[in-house]
Structures are given as structure tokens and as C-alpha cells.
Amino acid sequence: TPVATFDYRHTVDPLFKNGCVKHSGDIMDHKTKTGRHKIIVRFQELPENVNRVFFVLSAWNSPTIAKFKTSRLSFFDKKDPNTQLCKNHVASLPNFQAVIMCRVDKLLTGEWNIYDDGNFSKG
Numbered sequence: 001t002p003v004a005t006f007d008y009r010h011t012v013d014p015l016f017k018n019g020c021v022k023h024s025g026d027i028m029d030h031k032t033k034t035g036r037h038k039i040i041v042r043f044q045e046l047p048e049n050v051n052r053v054f055f056v057l058s059a060w061n062s063p064t065i066a067k068f069k070t071s072r073l074s075f076f077d078k079k080d081p082n083t084q085l086c087k088n089h090v091a092s093l094p095n096f097q098a099v100i101m102c103r104v105d106k107l108l109t110g111e112w113n114i115y116d117d118g119n120f121s122k123g
Contacts, residue, residue, distance in 0.1 A: 003050055006039065008060070020045035034069075040078070043104065043112045051106040054117075058098035065093045073101040075114055086114040096120035 004013040006023040013021065024038040041053060055073055059065045071093060075086040088101045100117040107113060 003047070007058075008037065015047070018045055041104075043106075053104045055101045055103070056098050056121075057101055064095040064097060065099060066095050068093055071099065071101070075102075086116070088116050088118070094120060097122055 004010075004015055004021070006013065006021055008023070008025045011023040011025050012019065020042040022040045026035050027038060028035045039055070043053075046053075057065060057068070057071050057073070059067070065071070071089065073086075073088040074084055076084055086102060093099065098121040100119045100121065102114055102117050104112050104114050
């Protein structure tokens with residue numbers, strides 16, 4: 001059962017009072033007509049009942065994600081911002097409304113693992 005959703009309109013959630021998840025909202029470059037989002041997740045501070053986090057690219061004001069020129073997701077550890085933990089790039093986006101870029105699962109040890117996904121969805 002989903003606990004919370006963060007996106008360009010919902011950049012914080014009252015269930016996460018400690019601010020362990022923050023979404024930047026749209027970061028637009030009007031000159032190049034491109035945009036990006038920055039999501040900061042402090043996994044060790046997430047509530048105990050959260051054991052999986054999904055990162056999804058979805059079409060907001062379009063019937064499909066096919067109009068995106070590129071889709072890219074990169075993970076970095078804030079303590080070591082030069083080391084990329086994960087990179088997912090979907091070269092061509094079909095006529096779906098969303099793609100699960102990756103998921104992060106909490107292991108029984110309390111550590112978190114990143115998994116590429118790439119599954120497309122109609123919503």
C-alpha cells in the first residue's frame with residue numbers, strides 16, 4: 001500500500017515530518033526547453049513501515065511519455081557526490097503514461113539496494 005507520493009506539486013508530505021524526502025518540483029531551463037527534478041531521500045530516516053521506494057517518470061499533461069526527448073535517472077550519495085550509485089536511461093519511450101525507472105528496497109539488514117526496473121505502465 002503506498003504511503004506517500006511526491007511529485008512536482010507534492011514536494012513534501014506531512015507524514016514525513018522530518019523532511020527525509022524532498023522533491024524539487026520542476027527545475028526548468030527555458031532556453032533549452034528542458035527540465036529536471038531533484039529528489040532527496042534520506043533512506044535511513046524513512047519511517048519503519050517504508051520498505052520500498054519507486055522512482056517513476058510519468059506524463060503529466062500528455063497522453064504518453066513518448067514526447068520526452070530523453071529519460072534519465074541518476075543516483076548519488078550526498079556524502080560522495082562524485083560517485084554514481086545507479087544510472088538508468090530509457091532510450092526510446094513508447095506510448096505509455098509512465099515508466100518505473102527503478103526501485104529501492106530495504107533489506108532485512110536495514111541496508112537499501114537499488115534495482116533498475118524499466119517497466120511501462122498505462123497509468
